[in-house]
Amino acid sequence: MSNRREFFTIVTVVCGVIVMGFITLPLIKMFMSSSWSSLSATVKDKDVLKSIWLSVYTASLAGIISFFVGTPFAYLLARKDFPGKRIVENIIDLPMVIPHPVVGIAILSVVGRNYWFGQILSRIGVRVMGSVLGIVVVLTFVGMPFYINAAKDGFRGVSSRLEGVSRSLGASLFSTFLRVTFPLAWRSMLVGIIMCSARAISEFGAVVVIAYHPMIAPVLIYERFEAYGLSYSQPVAVLLTLVCLTLFLVLRILSVPKDLKI
Amino acid sequence: MSNRREFFTIVTVVCGVIVMGFITLPLIKMFMSSSWSSLSATVKDKDVLKSIWLSVYTASLAGIISFFVGTPFAYLLARKDFPGKRIVENIIDLPMVIPHPVVGIAILSVVGRNYWFGQILSRIGVRVMGSVLGIVVVLTFVGMPFYINAAKDGFRGVSSRLEGVSRSLGASLFSTFLRVTFPLAWRSMLVGIIMCSARAISEFGAVVVIAYHPMIAPVLIYERFEAYGLSYSQPVAVLLTLVCLTLFLVLRILSVPKDLKI
Amino acid sequence: MIKIENLYINFPGFSLKDINLSIEKGEFFVLLGPTGAGKTVLLETIVGLVPVKKGRIYIEGVDVTKEPPEKRRIGIVYQDCALFPHLTVLKNIKYGLHFNKQGSSESLKRLHRLVEQLRLHSILQRLPVNLSGGEMKRVALARALVINPSILLLDEPLSALDPNFKEEIREELKRIHQKTGITFFMVTHDFTDVLYLATKAAVMNEGKIEQVGDVTDIFQRPSSSFVANFLGAKNIFRGNMIKKDDRTFVDTGGTVIEVASNLRKIEGRVYFTVRPEDIIISQRPFSSSARNCYPGKVVEVINRGEVFYVTADIGERMTALITKASFEEMDLREGDRVFLSFKATAVHLFI
């Protein structure tokens, strides 16, 4: 029996090693395949820099938009109960399961020229397809659920008693939110913004449907891969991954409570 | 002050309506744009059926592989503390933030012909690029973190005292896992498999790098969109979305505890 | 002054049924009841955090049923204090002053007075996480009092405190109530609080008010078997404390009882109890370390098998617990003359 016991322990460790290898080896190999010279050449490539900048810029915008529109809604979801709340919460999670090109197609269905909304937009000169605006719309669509869920959890973590006391002391609902809820939940909200941006910066399929140009970094990587092959796309991939990893690291450091930081 | 209070409440509701509209309108419009006739024609299209079947099949495989390899690892993470555990947990979450085409490129870096591992594979006749195997590898890569995290949470929810009692009654670690831990955590594990598959079935960017052919549904949708335009791609998108929504619904029903089911 | 009329609240998990209460200005009102009786819900309804569908609430004669909490000027002190964790003690206390500008110099004076009264000087710059249980309560009190509320609601302010702190905060509450004249409305399930603090009390059960009235009324004339069982105390008396020479006595009106008191308070109204098992019954008086020995007449005998509850009238009705053997040996009957003795240390005072 003792042998069987050790056997199971060994299995758990072996599986652990397999999973870790499966996840890290491709990334490590990709990093190592890019020579310093090709990397430094890529850093000087204006198209690359422009696309990475566009990625960072649009993903950040998605995070900021989610913050402004999502915060009041997340607060509503955290504090109030209403009929159909579970359905609303399920709908918020929908963008996470819709196949990526379908997201693009669905958004095009609304802003395309054969729909009144799209016609209005084109009449007032707003172009969604193939524009930065379009990219931001798509990235907000895929990133929003991450922000709302994180912010909602953050608000839930603030005792409603604190808000009750604040109200009893004369503060309105809005003052209470600004003076009590926000200072106590800002960490969760920041984590939410970063999660939203991280999800947005990694998106490809939805964006490529709406806007091949202007090129965000994942599209550029894909184009170079298609046109020139693996080794030419690797340095760009490495650079973009570094940006994402930085975001991810900040996220992790923020999401660890103060006293547990490593 | 009463007015300001009402104002903030109104803001939360307005933001809620905006977010809900932003998420649902594109999907609803997409569903409505596809006429019954085009939908029924699409259902009879062998290429469409084949690609949807391939998507379901490869995504399910990713879920099953994650289950077998991820379960022991998740159990290890739930029960044992070891130095560097936080780092390991961070690495598991990495695939969630890597841009999608980069995932494909990273995997190609390992299995490609200019790397010894890829050379070995090609010598024994295993093809990753452009094969079902390649698709499954990519989908497992993006889906695995979802399974491991869900299963880990499930195992954590089972009191280690129950396992201790089971051991004291003569059961080995493995018997204890089978007779106590598994029956109590199977729901979380199933939820994990579905989350992993849902993430996998929605993937496009990573797959399109590894395997344009055989075509999974998102690639087919993209191809039709590129080649024939929006209205031709919509019916396929609707069909695939229906599959995803079914998965999602099952997931939500399962993840609600028994006594809270609506 | 608080007046509640026909209040109903119905939520999944809790409900209030037909609550009618009228509390005079300056009263120290105590609400008793088992956990889950709906005491905290009633508190939160009064402060305005629970929306009211049916019924009315009046504060100082004004109907506030539909007013938001920030317009009611009601202070609330929760059991867990609910201090703002991101603000220092000083900022916690000053919080309410941002929204209540009425005569800011007066407010500041009140702030200083409270800081002094509640001995908060040395901790003003600390964060709540660094405070002891007693300090947290004092800060929560100061924060609620600084806006000069017309009513102060207290949700079990003394539970979850160490015995020392409990004593201290209890005295603080009494002192503040006497000084400010604010109406206090306190939820508790500790009888000591009631006897020590309350001028009026109510017992609540399953969302309903079972009984309202004077404290002695509730203890001595429970209106329902629930109240009787819930309170379950025998031998509760009220009297006036008198110091004579070095000794302390309580005059209940019916009798005078010696107590072992090392308390500062010299005179005044007090409650006290004597446990039935601490009372000795004898057929002759005797001198011993038992300070109190009173002649009386047996008025009731309750047989509980191996033990008997014997109630004698010694000016007050007092109940003793004795064994069957004692009972049989003394051959006690209703109407017999007996002596009840108990030690001064066996008298529990609530001053």
Add this chain to the structure above:
Amino acid sequence: MIKIENLYINFPGFSLKDINLSIEKGEFFVLLGPTGAGKTVLLETIVGLVPVKKGRIYIEGVDVTKEPPEKRRIGIVYQDCALFPHLTVLKNIKYGLHFNKQGSSESLKRLHRLVEQLRLHSILQRLPVNLSGGEMKRVALARALVINPSILLLDEPLSALDPNFKEEIREELKRIHQKTGITFFMVTHDFTDVLYLATKAAVMNEGKIEQVGDVTDIFQRPSSSFVANFLGAKNIFRGNMIKKDDRTFVDTGGTVIEVASNLRKIEGRVYFTVRPEDIIISQRPFSSSARNCYPGKVVEVINRGEVFYVTADIGERMTALITKASFEEMDLREGDRVFLSFKATAVHLFI
């Protein structure tokens, strides 16, 4: 038989330091200590759930330090019972039989006997979630006992139970211990458990064993000020219970004391306590409902301000609490002859 030698455990959050214990076969060993003393960790170390880096553990003479729990044949009953929630009561109890095939007909006989003894017949098909606290304990006991362990570990089995159930399970434990001869190792912080159940006890604090020994030893001769303070009980005695006519007495060797007992047990060794505040000191004997009145000599007087602790030797040393007024009136000095009286109902028995 359990033997622990120089055991050290060091984890973040808890530690055990230099534990040495030797428990004979068939003993009912009780481990006392405040929360956080490391009692549960010691239990889990014995059963094999906490890896040991330094020190040795022997069960029946065999070194099991490196053995996995499933090889140790030690039963464990947790405070929360830790019943398998997905299995019925019957399947919970039978769980251990899958892995212990030694003479399966004998095992089944034991199963039936346990079901009968612990009155589990009517609940065999229920799930743990539908059981009362007392039923859960009985099931957990049956589950641990069915594999016929050499040792049964109990982690505060009586806490978090209603008083009625507590009494019931306590008697059950005593009965099972006497019948089976299994070595019991029980963690508690309730003195009643110790006095009622233990044949030997230890006091633990901050990961260290402070004192091991007979129960009376530990209570009467605490080896450290921590043990003395932690136990803090006065007037604890051991004696033999005797029934005479309808009355019950306890003979401590030094004196014979009447008690109010409605207990089934007729004779045998018991512990009992009398609260100091329940004892009356007088200079003459008197007859009253106080069943016990003993002559003695004052051996110690401790002044606590308003009250005095007076210890008299009446064959046993017994301490009474009296007021300053009483003390001065009687003008007590060490060596004085006095009478100590207390009611039979004031004697708390632990049978």
